[in-house]
Amino acid sequence: MIDALTGAVADACARHTTDPDTPAELNAPLWEALDQIGVLGLGVDEEKGGSGGGLEELVAVLGVLGENAAAVPFAETGLAAWILAEAGVQVPEGRLTVAVSDGLEVATGTDGTVEVSATLPRVPWGEAAEHVVVLSGTTLAVVARDQYQVTSAQNMAGEPRDTLVLAGARPVGGQTWPVPAGLTQAHEQRLSVLRMAQMAGAARRALDLSVHYASERQQFGRSIDRFQSVQHQLASLASEVLVCRTAAKSASLALTRGDATFALAAARVAAAQAAGVVAKLAHQVHGAIGFTEEHTLRLSTTRLWAWRDENGSVHQHASLVGQQALDAGPDSLWDLLVRA
Amino acid sequence: MDFMNLQAVALPESAEQLRREVRAFLAEELASGRIQMRPDQWLAGWDEEFSKRLGARGWIGMAFPREYGGTEAGALARFVVTEELLAAGAPVAAHWIADRQSGQALMKFGTEEQRQTFLPAIARGECYFAIGMSEPDTGSDLASVRTRATRVEGGWELEGTKIWTSGAHHAHAMIALVRTEPVTERRHAGLSQMIVELPDPSIEIRPIRLLTGEHHFNEVVFNRTFVPDSRVLGQPGSGWMQVTSELGLERSGPERILSTFPLLVEAVRHLSRAGATPDRVRLGELVSRLWVLRQMSLAVAGRIEEGEDPAVAAAIVKDLGTQFEGLLVETTRLLVDIAPDPASEALLPHMLSESLIHSPAFTLRGGTNEILRGIISKAVTAA
Ligand SMILES: Cc1cc2nc3c(=O)[nH]c(=O)nc-3n(C[C@H](O)[C@H](O)[C@H](O)COP(=O)(O)OP(=O)(O)OC[C@H]3O[C@@H](n4cnc5c(N)ncnc54)[C@H](O)[C@@H]3O)c2cc1C
Numbered sequence: 001m002i003d004a005l006t007g008a009v010a011d012a013c014a015r016h017t018t019d020p021d022t023p024a025e026l027n028a029p030l031w032e033a034l035d036q037i038g039v040l041g042l043g044v045d046e047e048k049g050g051s052g053g054g055l056e057e058l059v060a061v062l063g064v065l066g067e068n069a070a071a072v073p074f075a076e077t078g079l080a081a082w083i084l085a086e087a088g089v090q091v092p093e094g095r096l097t098v099a100v101s102d103g104l105e106v107a108t109g110t111d112g113t114v115e116v117s118a119t120l121p122r123v124p125w126g127e128a129a130e131h132v133v134v135l136s137g138t139t140l141a142v143v144a145r146d147q148y149q150v151t152s153a154q155n156m157a158g159e160p161r162d163t164l165v166l167a168g169a170r171p172v173g174g175q176t177w178p179v180p181a182g183l184t185q186a187h188e189q190r191l192s193v194l195r196m197a198q199m200a201g202a203a204r205r206a207l208d209l210s211v212h213y214a215s216e217r218q219q220f221g222r223s224i225d226r227f228q229s230v231q232h233q234l235a236s237l238a239s240e241v242l243v244c245r246t247a248a249k250s251a252s253l254a255l256t257r258g259d260a261t262f263a264l265a266a267a268r269v270a271a272a273q274a275a276g277v278v279a280k281l282a283h284q285v286h287g288a289i290g291f292t293e294e295h296t297l298r299l300s301t302t303r304l305w306a307w308r309d310e311n312g313s314v315h316q317h318a319s320l321v322g323q324q325a326l327d328a329g330p331d332s333l334w335d336l337l338v339r340a
Numbered sequence: 341m342d343f344m345n346l347q348a349v350a351l352p353e354s355a356e357q358l359r360r361e362v363r364a365f366l367a368e369e370l371a372s373g374r375i376q377m378r379p380d381q382w383l384a385g386w387d388e389e390f391s392k393r394l395g396a397r398g399w400i401g402m403a404f405p406r407e408y409g410g411t412e413a414g415a416l417a418r419f420v421v422t423e424e425l426l427a428a429g430a431p432v433a434a435h436w437i438a439d440r441q442s443g444q445a446l447m448k449f450g451t452e453e454q455r456q457t458f459l460p461a462i463a464r465g466e467c468y469f470a471i472g473m474s475e476p477d478t479g480s481d482l483a484s485v486r487t488r489a490t491r492v493e494g495g496w497e498l499e500g501t502k503i504w505t506s507g508a509h510h511a512h513a514m515i516a517l518v519r520t521e522p523v524t525e526r527r528h529a530g531l532s533q534m535i536v537e538l539p540d541p542s543i544e545i546r547p548i549r550l551l552t553g554e555h556h557f558n559e560v561v562f563n564r565t566f567v568p569d570s571r572v573l574g575q576p577g578s579g580w581m582q583v584t585s586e587l588g589l590e591r592s593g594p595e596r597i598l599s600t601f602p603l604l605v606e607a608v609r610h611l612s613r614a615g616a617t618p619d620r621v622r623l624g625e626l627v628s629r630l631w632v633l634r635q636m637s638l639a640v641a642g643r644i645e646e647g648e649d650p651a652v653a654a655a656i657v658k659d660l661g662t663q664f665e666g667l668l669v670e671t672t673r674l675l676v677d678i679a680p681d682p683a684s685e686a687l688l689p690h691m692l693s694e695s696l697i698h699s700p701a702f703t704l705r706g707g708t709n710e711i712l713r714g715i716i717s718k719a720v721t722a723a
Pocket of ligand 1: 475
């Protein structure tokens, strides 16, 4: 099932490549193709309006999308749908995104209608989304695109990270909902796994581009992959790609098995470190051409740099791991490492 | 790039049960003072009595079939036992090579008589092996070995010198890679493996001291040493194929990640004390890298359990894992602000010194990291 799914998604990506000139722009044809394949509801049970499948399938599909620098809010839509399904709220059709806020104001207007207000910075695909799911403390609201203002902004990779302004916006259903206990944290953990899956894909593409380039680029009368120092860089590059993949898969497995706070933070730090090495080595192998806007290597490397510090920085995750190691102390440090 | 398709492994409950048993055993061994937690004990911790106690519990030869004294517990169970032993810094050097490598080579290529002779004794923790690959003029370029075996009545006569032979001075046998035919264009042809039983009056074993002062490895000189036909391992002429399959097994185990883990345990003890000001970020980075490398090593064990030979992924684990073992020492120095001191009564300065002085070996033994990267890049560029 996974192979068929990833194969279909890879085909769709090949038919609808990202335009390197406008990487911030939604790739609408690709989005439609994904809809037709039927992967948009992946990771949400069928009885809750999704198309079934678990985290493993989602991780596999996101790997392909990450590899292709696909300009679609697939992770965000899946995550939003999953949150709503967990909260027992009807999932709207179309593209979705998620914003976590600590200051959503809920007011009741004179006519009894509910209105919500907040400024939500750096929301992925906020402009292209048709609804935003807002998690604020114990309150959950779903707000349609025509109820909020957008100021566009981008991350290092040029992906949309927009500021949304909700000023007396009317939420869907005319109400807010309570956030089930633990859902906000569970959402962060799930997002972490999804981003790691994308990172593993982007890292893989950086490797493939490097291997290909090294076999074509001629210097000193031969292709540069004939030089041992370049070969060793490709070996190290491939090794760190495997680290990224292992981090994503092991974190995904840990999350499906129970309390994964430590494993997820450790995986994030490990993936971030590895991603940094991948980007560095890929650029070194490419020489100056990789440092240009015309070369597609940047679609992978800038994503790696952007994603590794989003949704909790490496610094935060590393200090959490460090603290857990200290809390475990000498007698339980090892157990902390091997527990699921 | 098939090696990229490693799958995360969820250990079955039976493996976790086994883990608890090993831990309970180790806790008692440590509490009674029979063993102590030390770094790099799969190299330096030669303790035959400890090996026998492990053997009695069925924790050696776990990959061997029952008819040869093994437990057939499989690669994942063996993984759990070995990582628990290494994490506790237990002295496992005596049986290590026989259990990990020589025994498996005997399983794969040995005659029935050879298996019956050696495997049950290995599994009991009573029979130890050495690896006779390197020579004074043969390091990374293993196919260049010059030790010659000449056909004589009923067997072979060996002439030549092996070097860096770990544990040869205690071992009961060595599997030596020797040349049985003259060198031709095909330099990998004409090599064979022989089981040389030790000690033997025709074999000189001279200690070579490590820079730590320890006697761990040796120079081993064969003076017309007779090896009967019954001690040829596998087919004469197949030595290269056999030896490379053996090296694959050597590479991905937890011993390529955990050699210095006991130092981290001591560092955490030091940093958890009242008044300490630990650098959580730096510690967290180190622990995170360890977490992912262990996951990778476990995933490779998962492949082995499925009967595959994940040679390239194993080379990656060894390259990254052995670099990590050194990184752990360097990072720990920065974390604790304590100078390494071999004379110290306190554990941490002593362990720092011991770990540091062992660290050059991590990226050499079992094939250097440069050679590993050659293997990996070949697989990467062949795609
Ligand atoms: C603690 C320890 C225990 C050991 N135990 C055993 C044992 O029990 N049995 C046994 O047979 N051997 C043993 N060895 C030997 C070990 O296998 C060798 O040290 C190893 O294979 C390297 O060989 P060498 O030391 O001759 O170095 P060389 O091969 O001479 O290498 C020297 C340097 O050159 C580099 N180099 C060599 N060729 C290349 C190349 N093609 N491309 C790039 N760089 C290259 C190497 O990476 C290294 O950095 C042990 C070694 C150690 C340190």
